[in-house]
Amino acid sequence: MKKYAFLITVIAFLSLAAALYLWKLSNDPSSALILPEHGAQWIRVNEPTIPNVRKIDPIWAFRTAVHVDETPERALLTFKAMKDAEVLVDGVLVRSVDGNLDDWRGPVEVDLAPYLTPGQHTIRLTVVNRNGPALLLAYSDALGIRTGPEWETSKDGVEWKSAFAATQPMSLPSSRDYPAFRSFVSSLPVLLPVFLITFFWTLAYYRPGNGRAGWIARLTPEAGTLRWIIMAALAILGVNAYFNVPYTTGFDTDGHIQYIRFVAERLSLPYAGDGWQMFQSPLYYIWSGLFYKALKPFFTIDDTIQLIKLFTFAFGMVQVEIIYRMLKKTFPGRNDLVSLGVVIGGLLPATLYSALALGNEPMCGAFSAAALAVAFWILVDQSSPSRGRLFLLGGFLGLALLSKVTAVLLLPPIGLMLLYKARKNGRGGLLLFTPAFIAFGTAFAISSWYYIRNWLELGKFFIGGWDSSRGIVWWQSPGYRTLRDLYSFGESLSYPVFANFNGFWDSFYSTLWLDGMMSGATKAVGFPPWNIDFLVSGAWLAVLPTIAILIAVAAALLKPGESFRKGPLFAVMCMVIYLAALGFMYLDVPIHSTVKATYTTGLTPVYALLAAAGLGTLMKTVTARAVVYAWVACWAVSSYLSYFAV
Helix, strand or coil: CHHHHHHHHHHHHHHHHHHHHHHHHHCCCCCCECCCECCECCEECCCCCCCCCECCCCEEEEEEEEEECCCCCCCEEEEEEECEEEEEECCEEEECCCCCCCCCCCCEEEECHHHCCCEEEEEEEEEECCCCCCEEEEEECCCCEECCCCCEEECCCCCCEECEECCCCCCCHHHHHCCHHHHHHHHHHHHHHHHHHHHHHHHHHCCHHHCCHHHHHHHCCCHHHHHHHHHHHHHHHHHHHHHHCCCCCCCCHHHHHHHHHHHHHHCCCCCHHHCCCCCCCCHHHHHHHHHHHHHCCCCCHHHHHHHHHHHHHHHHHHHHHHHHHHHHHHCCCCHHHHHHHHHHHHCCHHHHHHHCCCCCHHHHHHHHHHHHHHHHHHHHCCCCCCHHHHHHHHHHHHHHHHHCHHHHHHHHHHHHHHHHHHHHCCCCHHHHHHHHHHHHHHHHHHHHHHHHHHHHHHCCCCCCCCCHHHCCCCECCECCECCHHHHCCCHHHHCCCCHHHHCHHHHHHHHHCCCCCHHHCCCHHHCCCCCHHHHHHHHHHCHHHHHHHHHHHHHHHHCHHHHHHHCHHHHHHHHHHHHHHHHHHHHHCCECCCCCHHHHHHHHHHHHHHHHHHHHHHCCCHHHHHHHHHHHHHHHHHHHHHCCCC
C-alpha cells in the first residue's frame, strides 16, 4: 500500500477538487453545467446539430399533455429554464418571463390548480435564452409529470417534434461519412507493408546472430540522423502546403488575416474588441504584419499569406530539434527511446495541421517547448543552474507569453521545479527564490508591457475571445455541459470527425491525434484537402501511443521522487495543468470548439517523452519491440500522409 500512497493521494486530491468545483458550478448562474433532479431530465430542442457560430437568441416552446380526474387543491409545477420561461395552460398565460436571464439557477414554482378542470390539458412552457440554447427541466408531483423525451418542442407553435434529453449525445450528420473502420481498411494497402517491413527489420536488427545485422545496423538511422530525416520530410510537407493547401485553411483564418493587416497597415496594435481574433497576444502578428508589409509590393495577397504560412510552419519544424535535445537529456544512452520520441513528437498531428495554417499556436508552441527543454536541462543536471540558463529559460517563457497567453500555464510547474532545484542545491531563505526570480523576472520584462497595456486600457490583463466585454455576441452548440461530457469517451474511435460534440475526452483525443474539427471548417465542401482515410485511421493507430502515455503517467506517480528528478513526473505535472485549464475552459465556455489539443502544442515534447517512456515499458522482448516499432511506423506514415495534399 505504501508503494501506491502518492498515487492514491493524488487521485483523492484531484477527485475532491473536481467534486467541489462541480458543486460550485451547479449552483452558479454564470455556469452552463446542468444536472437532473427530482426524476426530471433537462430537455432540449429537436433540431439538427450545426457547428456554425450563432448570433440569434433562441425562443422555443415545450409542451406535454396531462389528464386531470378532478380539480386539485394545489398543483405545483417546479421548473428551471435556461434561462427563463413563460407558462401556459391550454393557451392561458399563467406565468410570464420576468426578463432576468442572469439568475436562472433557483427553481420557479407555479400553482396550476386554478387553471385545471377535470379532463385533458396541455401544459406549455416557452423558454427564452440569450447567447445559448433553450433548455428546460420541469416536474410536478401532483400531476405526475417530469420532463423527458416524451415532451414535444416547437419553434413556431405549429410543427411539434419529440424533445431530446440534454444528455443525449450530439453528432453532425456529416461525421457519419467518415467511420474509422472503413478508413483503416482503406489504408491497409499502404500500412500493412510498412508494418511487415518494420517488424521483420527490427527482428533482424536485434538478433545479430542471423548474420544480417551488420548491413541492417548500418542502414538504420540513429536518433540524431532520424531527426534530420523528419525535418527534411516536414520541409517537403510545408512546400507542398504552399502549392496545394488553400490559404483559407485553418481556424478563424479571416480573423488572423485581419489582425496581420491591421498591424501592417497601421503599424500599431489593436484592442480586443477591434476584431474577431484581435484579443490574441501580439508577437506572431507583429512579426507576420511586418513580413506582410515587406512582401505585399511584390506578391499577390494570396501568395503573401501563403509565404507567411511557410514562416508559421517553420516553428512547427523547430519542435523536432527541441524534442531531440530534450529527450537526449532525459534518456541518456537510450537511442531507441529518443528515436521513438522524435518520431511521435515530430509528426504529432495537432502540431502538423496547426502549423500548416495561419495563427499563433505554432509560435507559442515552439517557444513553450524551448522553455520546457531548458527546464528539463536544469532539472536533470546535477549542478546548480547558471544565470545564463535561467535567463534563457525566462527569455523563452517571455516570448511564449507574448505569443499566446496559454503559456502562463507553464509558470507553476517550472516555478516548483526551480524551488526544488534550489533546495536540493543547498539554498535557503530568500536565496531559495533567486532562480525563479531571475527566470520569471526575465519573462516579465519581455512580455509584461502588452498585458499592462490591456489592464490600463481595458481593465483586464487579458480578455478572451468569448468575453462579452468585447461587444462581439455569439455562441455555438451545445451551449451547456452535463456530467456525461466529462467522463464519456469512445466516439472518436468510431467517428472521429467532429467527435468534439460528444464530450471533453473525445474532443481532445480527436484533435490531438487527427484534425478532428477539420481545421474549423463547418461544411464538407470546405474541408481541408487532407487525405481523409489516413487522417481518420489515426484514431485507431493512436491507441498505442495513448496507452504508452498513460503507462508513463502511472509509472511516474508510483515513483514520484525518482521520476521527478529524471523528468517524467515534471512532464506529467505540465500535462495535468494544461488539461485542468482546458477542463475549466470547457465548463466555462460551453461550445463545441472549446477543447482543441492544438492549445497544448507547447507540450509536444512532453507527449513525446511520456510516449517514449511508456513504449519502453512495453518493449520487454524482441518480438514486443518489433510490434511497437512497426505500429509506430504505421502511425508515422499515416500521420504524414494525412496532411500531404495532392
